Amino acid sequence: MNIKIKALKKSLWVYHVSGGSCNNCDIEILDCLTPKFDIERFGMVLVGSPRHADVLLCTGIVNKKCVERVKEVYKQTAKPCVVVAIGSCACSGGMFRDGYQMGGPLDKIIPVDVYIPGCPPKPEAMIAGIVKVLEKLK
Amino acid sequence: MSALYIFLSFVMVFLSFSICGMLAMWIDRKLTARLQFRVGPPWYQNFADFIKLIGKETLIPEKANAFMFVASPVLGLIATTIAGTIILFISRTDTGFPADAIIVLYLLAVPSIAIILGGSASGNVLAAVGISREMKLLLGYELPFICALVISAIKSGTTTSLGSIIQFQQQNGMILGSFSGVIGFIIGVLALQGKLGLVPFDLAEAEGEIAGGSLIEYSGILLGLFKLTKAILFIAGPLFLISLYLGGFSLSSITGIISGILKYILILVLFILIRNTNPRLRIDQTLRLFWGWLTLLGFAGILLAIVGW
Ligand code: SF4
Numbered sequence: 001m002n003i004k005i006k007a008l009k010k011s012l013w014v015y016h017v018s019g020g021s022c023n024n025c026d027i028e029i030l031d032c033l034t035p036k037f038d039i040e041r042f043g044m045v046l047v048g049s050p051r052h053a054d055v056l057l058c059t060g061i062v063n064k065k066c067v068e069r070v071k072e073v074y075k076q077t078a079k080p081c082v083v084v085a086i087g088s089c090a091c092s093g094g095m096f097r098d099g100y101q102m103g104g105p106l107d108k109i110i111p112v113d114v115y116i117p118g119c120p121p122k123p124e125a126m127i128a129g130i131v132k133v134l135e136k137l138k
Numbered sequence: 139m140s141a142l143y144i145f146l147s148f149v150m151v152f153l154s155f156s157i158c159g160m161l162a163m164w165i166d167r168k169l170t171a172r173l174q175f176r177v178g179p180p181w182y183q184n185f186a187d188f189i190k191l192i193g194k195e196t197l198i199p200e201k202a203n204a205f206m207f208v209a210s211p212v213l214g215l216i217a218t219t220i221a222g223t224i225i226l227f228i229s230r231t232d233t234g235f236p237a238d239a240i241i242v243l244y245l246l247a248v249p250s251i252a253i254i255l256g257g258s259a260s261g262n263v264l265a266a267v268g269i270s271r272e273m274k275l276l277l278g279y280e281l282p283f284i285c286a287l288v289i290s291a292i293k294s295g296t297t298t299s300l301g302s303i304i305q306f307q308q309q310n311g312m313i314l315g316s317f318s319g320v321i322g323f324i325i326g327v328l329a330l331q332g333k334l335g336l337v338p339f340d341l342a343e344a345e346g347e348i349a350g351g352s353l354i355e356y357s358g359i360l361l362g363l364f365k366l367t368k369a370i371l372f373i374a375g376p377l378f379l380i381s382l383y384l385g386g387f388s389l390s391s392i393t394g395i396i397s398g399i400l401k402y403i404l405i406l407v408l409f410i411l412i413r414n415t416n417p418r419l420r421i422d423q424t425l426r427l428f429w430g431w432l433t434l435l436g437f438a439g440i441l442l443a444i445v446g447w
Contacts, residue, residue, distance in 0.1 A: 003189060007193065008193065038176040040177075041178060043179055051361075052356075052361060078357035079195045
């Protein structure tokens with residue numbers, strides 16, 4: 001394992017992509033940054049631009065309007081990057097899978113590395129998911 | 139003063155300032171985290187960030203002016219390192235030159251100008267908002283910062299060479315010990331806070347509103363260079379203030395080095411306290427603070443310095 005990957009593991013900058021979520025998953029993501037969970041101790045910070053990001057946290061079913069945008073955000077992200085599908089919606093479509101506005105699920109649009117199911121998933125589950133990402137990076 | 143000496147001190151300042159600056163930024167992050175009852179990142183965090191950014195892909199946007207986009211982070215980095223070299227080595231009384239404090243003042247403004255150039259070269263709308271804020275911020279803090287320099291220059295017998303300012307303080311005690319010195323120091327700390335883009339004045343990078351601001355299109359090593367510039371500025375800026383008000387940083391003896399580090403920590407703690415007890419100011423509030431209260435205070439300080447207080 002070389003030093004760049006080691007550094008990447010210690011400093012994951014996350015960018016949050018909402019593809020038409022109900023906003024509940026997004027609030028749980030912000031929960032991870034609160035003093036109780038404090039993911040900054042693992043070097044993770046929320047950044048404002050996909051250019052700075054190492055991890056894309058995608059929530060929501062990715063509705064038809066969002067498909068192009070999510071693709072574009074993925075293209076704009078500096079590689080190597082990891083895509084995490086957060087919530088049942090992003091993983092499979094969840095309760096909206098038969099909806100007329102369904103454009104996803106996420107893995108039909110961009111390659112997904114980790115799935116974190118739950119509606120919404122707990123912050124603990126997200127941290128566990130990120131640990132799986134770290135194992136995957138080589 | 140040979141060219142080799144200058145080159146060696148340049149390289150030494152580059153290495154030592156970037157390492158110390160990253161550690162100082164870590165202290166800042168860690169203390170901020172502790173004040174919010176969090177654990178905070180480990181000590182190597184900023185180094186890991188930088189190495190990671192070197193390994194990432196560097197994207198140059200289609201609409202960007204590629205030359206300016208790549209050149210501006212390098213420009214900022216070189217300018218801050220030269221400023222650091224002048225403050226730490228060249229301004230010694232035997233090698234210094236007249237008015238080097240003014241040159242340092244100019245050089246310390248270059249990183250902000252580099253951000254403005256790079257942001258405008260990237261051709262992004264949000265970056266345009268960011269650089270317009272950065273420009274106003276630059277115009278704002280530069281005036282009080284000049285006042286701070288003028289106060290110190292008048293107090294030390296109307297000289298603008300850093301070497302003689304430091305020598306004056308070695309003979310007559312720190313300038314901070316006088317009324318006008320206290321005023322100048324307060325202004326200097328606040329202006330530096332703006333220069334470093336720390337929290338009450340971080341409107342140019344506002345993540346929530348304009349997504350990273352002027353740096354929005356930067357990725358990979360170019361972003362890393364901006365972070366490195368900030369780390370070096372994190373040392374060079376306070377060191378400039380120490381030379382002007384706290385009697386300078388002596389490298390010749392152990393006690394000199396220790397007292398220099400203590401002075402630096404004093405300024406760092408002031409930064410962190412101001413940063414953690416204030417919310418971000420709007421651009422109009424920032425300008426009113428800098429051009430209104432602080433400039434008036436600065437003029438008052440200059441008058442006091444002229445009458446000798
Ligand atoms: S998974 Fe549940 S909480 Fe998350 S966006 Fe979908 S419906 Fe909302």
